[in-house]
Amino acid sequence: MMTPSLSILSDLLSIPSVSTDPEFASGMEDARSYLLTLFTSLGFTAHLLPGRLHPAVFASYIVNPSHPTVLIYGHYDVQPAGAPSQWTTPAFEPSIRKNRIYARGATDNKGQFMIHVMAVRKMLESDALPINVKFLIEGEEEIGSPGIELLTENYKTLLSADYLFLSDTEMPALGQPAIDITLRGCLDVEIHIQTSAQDLHSGQFGGVAPNPAQILAKFLSRLKNGSNKITLPGFYTDVISPNDEEIRDFRKTEPSDTQLLKEGHYFFVGGGENRYSLNRRRWFEPTLDITGLDSGYTGIGTKSIIPDTASAKISIRFVPDQDPEQIYSSLASSLHHSLPKATVWRLIRYPVASAFKAPTDHPVFELVKSSLKSVFGRPAVFQGQGGSIGSVPVLVRALGLPAVMIGFGLPDENLHSPNEHFSLENYFKGIETMSRIYSALPVLHLPNRPESIPIILETSSPGLL
Amino acid sequence: MMTPSLSILSDLLSIPSVSTDPEFASGMEDARSYLLTLFTSLGFTAHLLPGRLHPAVFASYIVNPSHPTVLIYGHYDVQPAGAPSQWTTPAFEPSIRKNRIYARGATDNKGQFMIHVMAVRKMLESDALPINVKFLIEGEEEIGSPGIELLTENYKTLLSADYLFLSDTEMPALGQPAIDITLRGCLDVEIHIQTSAQDLHSGQFGGVAPNPAQILAKFLSRLKNGSNKITLPGFYTDVISPNDEEIRDFRKTEPSDTQLLKEGHYFFVGGGENRYSLNRRRWFEPTLDITGLDSGYTGIGTKSIIPDTASAKISIRFVPDQDPEQIYSSLASSLHHSLPKATVWRLIRYPVASAFKAPTDHPVFELVKSSLKSVFGRPAVFQGQGGSIGSVPVLVRALGLPAVMIGFGLPDENLHSPNEHFSLENYFKGIETMSRIYSALPVLHLPNRPESIPIILETSSPGLL
Numbered sequence: 054m055m056t057p058s059l060s061i062l063s064d065l066l067s068i069p070s071v072s073t074d075p076e077f078a079s080g081m082e083d084a085r086s087y088l089l090t091l092f093t094s095l096g097f098t099a100h101l102l103p104g105r106l107h108p109a110v111f112a113s114y115i116v117n118p119s120h121p122t123v124l125i126y127g128h129y130d131v132q133p134a135g136a137p138s139q140w141t142t143p144a145f146e147p148s149i150r151k152n153r154i155y156a157r158g159a160t161d162n163k164g165q166f167m168i169h170v171m172a173v174r175k176m177l178e179s180d181a182l183p184i185n186v187k188f189l190i191e192g193e194e195e196i197g198s199p200g201i202e203l204l205t206e207n208y209k210t211l212l213s214a215d216y217l218f219l220s221d222t223e224m225p226a227l228g229q230p231a232i233d234i235t236l237r238g239c240l241d242v243e244i245h246i247q248t249s250a251q252d253l254h255s256g257q258f259g260g261v262a263p264n265p266a267q268i269l270a271k272f273l274s275r276l277k278n279g280s281n282k283i284t285l286p287g288f289y290t291d292v293i294s295p296n297d298e299e300i301r302d303f304r305k306t307e308p309s310d311t312q313l314l315k316e317g318h319y320f321f322v323g324g325g326e327n328r329y330s331l332n333r334r335r336w337f338e339p340t341l342d343i344t345g346l347d348s349g350y351t352g353i354g355t356k357s358i359i360p361d362t363a364s365a366k367i368s369i370r371f372v373p374d375q376d377p378e379q380i381y382s383s384l385a386s387s388l389h390h391s392l393p394k395a396t397v398w399r400l401i402r403y404p405v406a407s408a409f410k411a412p413t414d415h416p417v418f419e420l421v422k423s424s425l426k427s428v429f430g431r432p433a434v435f436q437g438q439g440g441s442i443g444s445v446p447v448l449v450r451a452l453g454l455p456a457v458m459i460g461f462g463l464p465d466e467n468l469h470s471p472n473e474h475f476s477l478e479n480y481f482k483g484i485e486t487m488s489r490i491y492s493a494l495p496v497l498h499l500p501n502r503p504e505s506i507p508i509i510l511e512t513s514s515p516g517l518l
Numbered sequence: 519m520m521t522p523s524l525s526i527l528s529d530l531l532s533i534p535s536v537s538t539d540p541e542f543a544s545g546m547e548d549a550r551s552y553l554l555t556l557f558t559s560l561g562f563t564a565h566l567l568p569g570r571l572h573p574a575v576f577a578s579y580i581v582n583p584s585h586p587t588v589l590i591y592g593h594y595d596v597q598p599a600g601a602p603s604q605w606t607t608p609a610f611e612p613s614i615r616k617n618r619i620y621a622r623g624a625t626d627n628k629g630q631f632m633i634h635v636m637a638v639r640k641m642l643e644s645d646a647l648p649i650n651v652k653f654l655i656e657g658e659e660e661i662g663s664p665g666i667e668l669l670t671e672n673y674k675t676l677l678s679a680d681y682l683f684l685s686d687t688e689m690p691a692l693g694q695p696a697i698d699i700t701l702r703g704c705l706d707v708e709i710h711i712q713t714s715a716q717d718l719h720s721g722q723f724g725g726v727a728p729n730p731a732q733i734l735a736k737f738l739s740r741l742k743n744g745s746n747k748i749t750l751p752g753f754y755t756d757v758i759s760p761n762d763e764e765i766r767d768f769r770k771t772e773p774s775d776t777q778l779l780k781e782g783h784y785f786f787v788g789g790g791e792n793r794y795s796l797n798r799r800r801w802f803e804p805t806l807d808i809t810g811l812d813s814g815y816t817g818i819g820t821k822s823i824i825p826d827t828a829s830a831k832i833s834i835r836f837v838p839d840q841d842p843e844q845i846y847s848s849l850a851s852s853l854h855h856s857l858p859k860a861t862v863w864r865l866i867r868y869p870v871a872s873a874f875k876a877p878t879d880h881p882v883f884e885l886v887k888s889s890l891k892s893v894f895g896r897p898a899v900f901q902g903q904g905g906s907i908g909s910v911p912v913l914v915r916a917l918g919l920p921a922v923m924i925g926f927g928l929p930d931e932n933l934h935s936p937n938e939h940f941s942l943e944n945y946f947k948g949i950e951t952m953s954r955i956y957s958a959l960p961v962l963h964l965p966n967r968p969e970s971i972p973i974i975l976e977t978s979s980p981g982l983l
Contacts, residue, residue: 237721241820249784256702256905259805259835261778261796263788266808266830267742274739277732313726319714321860323728324824331726340724342824343731348811350831355706355868357833357905359789359807365731366815368822370724395786403820440721440822 058171058484059154059477061091065129065163066147066156072107072130072195081107081192084129088112088190095174097188102208105200107192111211114173115185121494122185124214124452126444127166127221128194131158132469139471153474161468164475165220165461165483166190172487183495187214191444194221197404198443205451216417216494217448220483222438222460225306227476230425230433230486232418233458234299235336237370238408239441240377241344242384243401244269245364246392252349252358263393265363266348272391273365276341281326283341285383291374293410295337302435303332316464336437339371370439373410407446415455416497424489425459428482459486523636523949524619524942526556530594530628531612531621537572537595537660546572546657549594553577553655560639562653567673570665572657576676579638580650586959587650589679589917591909592631592686593659596623597934604936618931618939626933629940630685630926630948631655637952648960652679656909659686662869663908670916681882681959682913685948687903687925690771692941695890695898695951697883698923699764700801702835703873704906705842706809707849708866709734710829711857717814717823728858730828731813737856738830741806746791748806750848756839758875760802767900768797781929801902804836835904838875872911880920881962889954890924893947924951 055063070084071077085101085108092099092112099112107130115122134144134157142148144157154164169188176182189212193200205212222233248263278284295303307330310322324342325334334340344367349360369380385400392398411418413435425433438458449456461483467473520528535549536542550566550573557564557577564577572595580587599609599622607613609622619629634653641647654677658665670677687698713728743749760768772795775787789807790799799805809832814825834845850865857863876883878900890898903923914921926948932938 237724239721239822241822243820248786248788249782251783253782253784254905255805255807255809255833256704256835256903258778258782258784258789258800259702259807259833259904260790260799260803261787262782262784263786264807266811267738267789269811270735270738270808273732273735313723317714317718317723317727318716319718319723319727320862321713321728321858322726323713323858324723324732325725334725335723338725340720342720342724342729343735343813343828344720344821344823344825345815346731346734346811346813346828347816348808350810351812351829355708355831355833356809357704357706358809360809361784363808363811364816366820368720368724368820370721393786393788397785438721439724440719 058174061171062164062167062480063147063154065167066154066158067145069134069145070130070158070192071133072192074133081130085110085192088129091170092188095177102204103200104191104193104204106196109189109191109204111187111189113185113187114182116182117185120184121216122187122214123216123218123491123494124187124189124212124448124454125166125169126217126219126448127169127188127190128162128192129190130192130195131161131163132195135471141472149477152477154477155472155474157473159473159475160462160466161473162194162221164480168220168461168480168483169218169487171484172491175484175488176491181492184491187212194444201444202447205447209451212448212452214452214454217445217452217454217456218459219445219456220459220461221442222458223462223464224460224479225434225436225464227463227478228429228431229306230429230431231306231436231460232421232425232433233438233460234411234413234435235372235437236409236441236445237336237339237372237439238375238377238446239406240369240371240380241366241403242369242381243364243366244388245362245399245401247362247397249359249361252361255357255359258359262359263396264359266360268392268396269348269363269365272388273343275391281324283339285380285387287379287383288339291376292339293373295333299413299435300333303330303336303437305434306436307332332437335439337372339369339375341367341369344368370441371408373408375408377405406441406443407450409446409449409456411458412455417455417457420493420497421457421459421490424486424493427489428486523639526636527629527632527945528612528619530632531619531623532610534599534610535595535623535657536598537657539598546595550575550657553594556635557653560642567669568665569656569658569669571661574654574656574669576652576654578650578652579647581647582650585649586681587652587679588681588683588956588959589652589654589677589913589919590631590634591682591684591913592634592653592655593627593657594655595657595660596626596628597660600936606937614942617942619942620937620939622938624938624940625927625931626938627659627686629945633685633926633945633948634683634952636949637956640949640953641956646957649956652677659909666909667912670912674916677913678917679919682910682917682919682921683924684910684921685924685926686907687923688927688929689925689944690899690901690929692928692943693894693896694771695894695896696771696901696925697886697890697898698903698925699876699878699900700837700902701874701907701910702801702804702837702904703840703842703911704871705834705836705845706831706868707834707846708829708831709853710827710864710866712827712862714824714826717826720822720824723824727824728861729824731825733857733861734813734828734830737853738808740856746789748804750845750852752844752848753804756841757804758838760798764878764900765798768795768801768902770899771901772797797902800904802837804834804840806832806834809833835906836873838873840873842870871906871908872915874911874914874921876923877920882920882922885958885962886922886924886955889951889958892954893951
């Protein structure tokens, strides 16, 4: 028989809330209804906040305005399930095997945010919730969180809190708890180069007409030097280096080449600066990758042309405190100066996801580390995230609070792939950990918290102070 | 009323002989029948020779085995007509306007080879054909002459001749006759680079996984140096330079930058070595062009991947006496040595078209020049061809004869485009020129012809020497 915390998760997992596909609009609505009902049944005030395509669920439980307040972020939308034939059991029929629950969204992100809901539920049941709790469960994470910035701006007061907690990342291995302290930002640009009004005959014009693909290749090849250092002027100026504790922690989870090659199914390590450890290269160093190349004829066989245009898509993962504006300007200026005069070019820029670095000297991180250790029996490590979670820097910047990212997912849980699953061991240990953390938050010694400032009350009755 | 030579051309132009499209199989057959009947009616022996997809028409008229023999090459197949809406009059309903005949194939190549047929017809009518004539009119030129090599091998004796004549090129301008003395060869290759078994998440793996598009861009960018010289080892070793007369002639038709830019609708001159004249660059110098680039995601928007593969198509136009085998080896070896170990790569090589250089010191070129001058009133110039005509080097090599390429087309006649046409002034002047040339061939002074070698006859009667 399922415990309530498991059957609630299972019910949520059976709802096909795919945000990217309009056919699943009712699944998205069902997931929102389910969450609104769930929060209300727990005593929360719950309602929707507008997104760009799909509203977010907002729920708050205010115990006492003077208590610390946590904002917990999660997302109820999931990736499309993909081919049913690739799933052992259907994507939206949760199934438990070997202490794991299988379903689309199990680890990304329903199982993970439900840990926080269940921790709060447990504390409420034993009448021991010493903090105020706000949940923001959005429905647009899998489509890039396009609405989060405006939503945060418009509901700043409603969302205000002392801490942001979220679980949308991974532990390096079962039994090894971890706290994610960085996110790389992401700047995508597209370069278009044109050298003629139409494709040209490569025999007639070869030798006198410029070739945009050759010009593009030359530009791209110069963006990195022989040591894979990015050559854009000023690119590294503001890069924050990890501190000693962080470097020490990164070493604890430093993978071998072989291990990384196996995880990614790639053939050799490359693409970053050799002088840094692998963890530093993927978490703390910026990268520049060509994500697409297109020019001329790409079908079967040959076509005797000099193409009229060539284009490349480039993705730059930048780190704190690099400025994406400055990076973009540097790229545009390099392009402008490297192209032959009379080349027609265009640079398209996509919305930026900011980089993020957790304030690891904040006392909450000590509390989180010790709580994780007491439940998992092993000290938690700091680790980084090479990817981006667009909502985190937005919330942090707008609300001015520390973000604590505790991953309970595991690297092999097939997020975005068939047979996605979530470890029930981590689910229950996560609930235990989070209720310990939330219980201990009020006693956290915060040197700058308003509570530590002496409050002078004006009174006419000295006996009443 | 049309003259016979014009109405015969018009009839041939009304037959839709598109070689690339199976729907036009009957048009191809009609064109062959038309030609077989035409040649037979002129007194030729005519029959078909096998091609790869479409047979060639072969016709011969042997006046006297001891007379000089010319082999005339042409092709009866044409490019697809394209959108009917772009044609002023239908592509296969020949129409005469302002002394030009409009139809698909008018200049490429029906009008041009018909000049030779009509010249011979004219000579036969006045009973003045002092040479043997063989026509090889193939049906696969527009699909790259895939059958010409085998056909030539198998029918070497049948095709044997003293001269090869063809008109499948252009004059630089109306009134300026020209002889094409070079063809560049063409070697197409495709490079595939793979660095992982699947696309990777650019956040998770950016900085530790190699990027095949970046590796490819680097390789491609190094194929040419800052002066556009191709850097493949040994590439230029066997390149034949033009001689003084050729360079002088090239200067006569040297275009301005502006003129070339206008012809090709491109934005600036580039892609060849600056130290050479434009004509030399497009006719006598080898080139290397990227004709296609493909990697990763090329649709709308972004995709956060490190692609698993990247590929490029490259077309090398080489010149006499460069060896395509050697070029290919040099490219393969450069690729092999420049790629990081463990990169998986593949090089695909397409069939080669050989380069060609006419033996301009052969006396026939003087005869052709003077004949062109007498008809056009202006000295003919030697010029080159940046493109390739696959059949010419094949026939020349197999049959050991000089090739004379006289272009009667004009640069603005829209070959391969809508509203293709052919100048009737050139058609009639071409017939006049070719009949003069063919008439004069027997009196040509050929130092090395067997006839000029003293023949010692063994005889018993001294008075008969």
